[in-house]
Amino acid sequence: MTLSKTSMLATLMLAACGSPGGGASNDEEVITTLVLSFAPTGGGVSITAEFDDPDGEGGQAGTAQPINLAAGSYTLTVGFQNRLEAPPEEITDEVRDEQEFHLVLFTGTAVAAAGPLTHSYGDQDANGLPVGLTSSVMARAGTGQLTVTLRHMPPEEPPVKAADTVMLAKQNGIETLGGSTDATATFLVTVP
Amino acid sequence: MRLRAVLLSVALVAAARSASAEPEDPQCNGAVDVHAVDASTHQPVVAATVRIASELLGTTDETGHFLIADLCPATMTVIVERDDYNAAEAIVTVTATARSSVEIEMRLGGEVIEVHERAPDPPPMQSSTEVSGAALERSRGKSFTAAIAEVPGVTQLKSATGVAKPIIRGQFGRRLLLLVDGVRHRAQEWGLEHAPEVDPFVAEKIRVVRGAGGVRYGSDAIGGVVLVDPAALRREPGYNGELHLIGMSNGRGGSIAGRVQGVPRSLPKLSTMLEGSIKRSAALEAPDYALDNTGAFEWSAGATVDYDLTSSDYKLSYRRYQAELGVCACLRAHSIDDFLAQARAGTPVGADEFSADFAIDRPKQQVVHDTVIARGSWVRDKLGRFTSTFAFQHDLRREYDVVRNADEAGAQYNFRLNSYELDGVFEHNPIHLSEHWHLRGAFGLSGLAQAHHYAGLHLVPPFTSLGAGAYAIERLIGHDVELELGARYDLTSRTAEIEKIDFQRLVRSGQLADGACGADIEPAKCSARYHTFTASSGALWRFAEPWSIRGELSVAQRAPNTDEQYLNGAAPTFPVLALGKPDLGPETTYGTSLTLGYAGTAVKAEASGFVNRIDDYIYFAPAIDDLGQPIIDTTIRGAFPRFTTRPIPALFFGADGGISAAPIKQLDLGAQVSLVRARNRATDGPLVLVPADHFRGSITYRPPDRWPLSNSFVTVTGTYVARKRGYDPAADFIPPPAGYFALGAEIGTETCTLGNKVKIALQGANLTNARYRDYTSLMRYYADEPGWQLWLRASVFFDSRKEQ
Structure with missing residues (x-):
């Protein structure tokens, strides 16, 4: 008797419990997709390449599309999306909203001295420091690897991002910066 | 303390008799074993005086026994007395050489002060330590785990929030039970970063049982059991209480804690208790930099009412613990590159910017734990005592990561666990098999219903769980020997709701067969049911006072935890991708331990050795592919090692012990050692997070009392932790830190102001401000442990019945 009473009580109470709050899925931090879009400065069709991890972290590994550019100058825009949501959630706007605390870094053999790409930042945050959502790129013949990394800088006030942050990251490695990596992907660049 | 006095007086009386009697006289070798028991319950009557005519012989021991030796043949009347009982007597005939025994039944007196002392629980067959009094006061103002950290065999698993969870004999979290007021603490104990949500001020006494205690407490008590006993309730009309003020230098914070107990004169059967504490501190400081964002804000409050009718007792209590804990800004677990760069750097990245302020920013944890306990116990004279407990626990944990849009983002991990438990225990009266042997025992039934809700980044699924258990435990108690047998059965049934994407990930990773949870996978409802058995046997032999030896053999099965089954996502603590194994079976521990004890008046010592062979030990370790390479x-955040839970054959063994000696009255010397070894029996490799060897020594000087000060003391403590030997580079990432020595000291005294006892103490830790890292601290990957630290404690104890 006690047992059946207990289980009844338990069922009632279990049914009464709510969700712990904090949003139903709380996926605003999830990024599944990094999109590079190279728009020729002289006009014409943009060339895009994506790194997409369709099931998020774990399970299936993400894949990066190759970047095939013609020699010339381009405006490069970087976008971030969460495609686990329907419709896909645009994360780029959130990054732009907090640009003092974000930095997109471009590393790898493709942007090294002998590489096919010459990269320069095309945007600035409120403190006059680069963000990296928009850049200028010069392409010349060659191949190399381009690693694009979105770094979330430490939430310190004033912001930790400084004039030498990009240089230090290239010199010592991105992992020596404060903060954490929100997204990173490596693309193969070919310029015939 | 009282027990020691009793033993001492018995020893003195015995010595006096053997000196005064004529042992050479062959006629006077008779002996009578007196056994005093309560007439209605057959519980032993402890500390009753025994006399023959007007000659006082001594008092009965904790089993109600007293031996009268060197008697000449005669017929004599033995009288046994205790304040709350009517005097009882028995006529015994002593022969020249034979030893006779007599059981004397005692009846409670008519108009006496009610003494509610029950016979103490029999000592556990495992080695155990009780922390109370001065030892517990030393830990006031620190975390719950710090309160038991000085116990042999116990080490702390410290997290990046500055709080810790206990490790006993290499086991923690899921394999270690924590009982508060007899109710198992139910929380997210699986997480390495989840410290027990218990306010240490609640405890008046903490008992640590090392080794499997599964039969009585639950089948997953593989490593041991920590029992937190709240303050004993007041039983006489009036009020009493205590107030503690603690200030700490490192963290520039402090705590206030208090407790008031009262029994109204008009309702002397009603006992009430209110207690509460509050703690606030800024970030701690390591010797060379601040541990940015490790500030803490904790509070707790509780109320208890108890109505005591002589043959029954009803108790209701409620407690809430709430905390906001900052996670060190030095934590870098979002990618393996960041993590390793930090771990190898020596000084945290960005340490120049770190400050020891009070603000608690992201990353941080917020926890709330509510406990309601309703308990009734009923005594039936001829049968025994039946106790039933209903407990409800609500555990809410929110973890906030550094995110974009932080003001509106809320917490990234939200766990809510509701647990409902009902149990009943029947402790039968001691059954007297003969004058020398009696049987004590208990039977119990327990039921549990749990619902776990989860929202946030993919990590663990919501689940509902139902469990039931039954156990029986019996102990045969003789004068020098005790034997115990126990058995337990548990049934656990659990259903987890796994989101489609998580389910598919488990299938793709080979952790789960497609279709294992039915055709509908939106969400997949995965069920599991476990039958687990636990059995134990133990023996205690007091082979030559004050020596004793205890041994136990046990086999215990533990059903896997939900996280071990369904963990699925980037672990918040380590830069790894964690995947559970839904079809894990129970793990089985075959354990044995042997404990040698010495309880003399000047020296007390205990040494214990143990071996636990665990089959299908559920282990969280790097996943290895078919070619033997880590996966x-x-x-999109970079490369992550994949970690999975999987069964391995494991072996844990080790030794621990302690000694305290008082070579002269004013001096106490203490020493403790804890050694644990653990191997994967399949690979003969080491296991992760098994503590390094710990050694501890202390010297205490107690000067003679000098008015108005009393019980003054000075203690110096040294702790040496050796470098952990052996590590698995794939699972542990970096080599274990170097060994270290930490120096502590404390000075304290007691006085009386306006009739109230006042205690003041100043305590210091890491007085040399040594830079060190600890193998079982998760901080070791990121930063040094805190530097020197002082605590100043002042406590006032008041009572409406002033001490005479």
């Missing part, structure tokens, strides 16, 4: 998952 790396490439995600």
Whole structure:
């Protein structure tokens, strides 16, 4: 008797419990997709390449599309999306909203001295420091690897991002910066 | 303390008799074993005086026994007395050489002060330590785990929030039970970063049982059991209480804690208790930099009412613990590159910017734990005592990561666990098999219903769980020997709701067969049911006072935890991708331990050795592919090692012990050692997070009392932790830190102001401000442990019945 009473009580109470709050899925931090879009400065069709991890972290590994550019100058825009949501959630706007605390870094053999790409930042945050959502790129013949990394800088006030942050990251490695990596992907660049 | 006085007086009386009697006289070798028991309950009557005519012989021991030796043949009347009982007597005939025994039944007196002392629980067959009094006061103002950290065999698993969870004999979290007021603490104990949500001020006494205690407390008590006993309730009309003020130098914070107990004169059967504490501190400081964002804000409050009718007792209590804990800004677990760069750097990245302020920013944890306990116990004279407990626990944990849009983002991990438990225990009266042997025992039934809700980044699924258990435990108690047998059965049934994407990930990773949870996978409802058995046997032999030896053999099965089954996502603590194994079976521990004890008046010592062989030990370790290579998952945040839970054959063994000696009255010397070894029996490799060897020594000087000060003391403590030997580079990432020595000291005294006892103490830790890292601290990957630290404590104890 006690047992059946207990289980009844338990069922009632279990049914009464709510969700712990904090949003139903709380996926605003999830990024599944990094999109590079190279728009020729002289006009014409943009060339895009994506790194997409369709099931998020774990399970299936993400894949990066190759970047095939013609020699010339381009405006490069970087976008971030969460495609686990329907419709896909645009994360780029959130990054732009907090640009003092974000930095997109471009590393790898493709942007090294002998590489096919010459990269320069095309945007600035409120403190006059680069963000990296928009850049200028010069392409010349060659191949190399381009690693694009979105770094979330430490939430310190004033912001930790400084004039030498990009240089230090290239010199010592991105992992020596404060903060954490929100997204990173490596693309193969070919310029015939 | 009282027990020691009793033993001492018995020893003195015995010595006096053997000196005064003529042992050479062959006629006077008779002996009578007197056994005093309560007439209605057959519980032993402890500390009753025994006399023959007007000659006082001594008092009965904790089993109600007293031996009268060297008697000449005669017929004599033995009288046994205790304040709350009517005097009882028995006529015994002593022969020249034979030893006779007599059981004397005692009846409670008519108009006496009610003494509610029950016979103490029999000592556990495992080695155990009780922390109370001065030892517990030393830990006031620190975390719950710090309160038991000085116990042999116990080490702390410290997290990046500055709080810790206990490790006993290499086991923690899921394999270690924590009982508060007899109710198992139910929380997210699986997480390495989840410290027990218990306010240490609640405890008046903490008992640590090392080794499997599964039969009585639950089948997953593989490593041991920590029992937190709240303050004993007041039983006489009036009020009493205590107030503690603690200030700490490192963290520039402090605590206030208090407790008031009262029994109204008009309702002397009603006992009430209110207690509460509050703690606030800024970030701690390591010797060379601040541990940015490790500030803490904790509070707790509780109320208890108890109505005591002589043959029954009803108790209701409620407690809430709430905390906001900052996670060190030095934590870098979002990618393996960041993590390793930090771990190898020596000084945290960005340490120049770190400050020891009070603000608690992201990353941080917020926890709330509510406990309601309703308990009734009923005594039936001829049968025994039946106790039933209903407990409800609500555990809410929110973890906030550094995110974009932080003001509106809320917490990234939200766990809510509701647990409902009902149990009943029947402790039968001691059954007297003969004058020398009696049987004590208990039977119990327990039921549990749990619901776990989860929202946030993919990590663990919501689940509902139902469990039931039954156990029986019996102990045969003789004068010098005790034997115990126990058995337990548990049934656990659990259903987890796994989101489609998580389910598919488990299938793709080979952790789960497609279709294992039915055709509908939106969400997949995965059920599991476990039958687990636990059995134990133990023996205690007091082979030559004050020596004793205890041994136990046990086999215990533990059903896997939900996280071990369904963990699925980037672990918040380590830069790894964690995947559970839904079809794990129970793990089985075959354990044995042997404990040698010495309880003399000047020296007390205990040494214990143990071996636990665990089959299908559920282990969280790097996943290895068919070619023997670690599996790396490439995600948009970089490459992550994949960790999975899986069964391995394991072996834990080790030794621990302690000694305290008082070579002269004013001096106490203490020493403790804890050694644990653990191997994967399949690979003969080491296991992760098994503590390094710990050694501890202390010297205490107690000067003679000098008015108005009393019980003054000075203690110096040294702790040496050796470098952990053996580590698995794939699972542990970096080599274990070097060994270290930490120096502590304390000075304290007691006085009386306006009739109230006042205690003041100043305590210091890491007085040399040594830079060190600890193998079982998760901080070791990121930063040094805190530097020197002082605590100043002042406590006032008041009572409406002033001490005479």
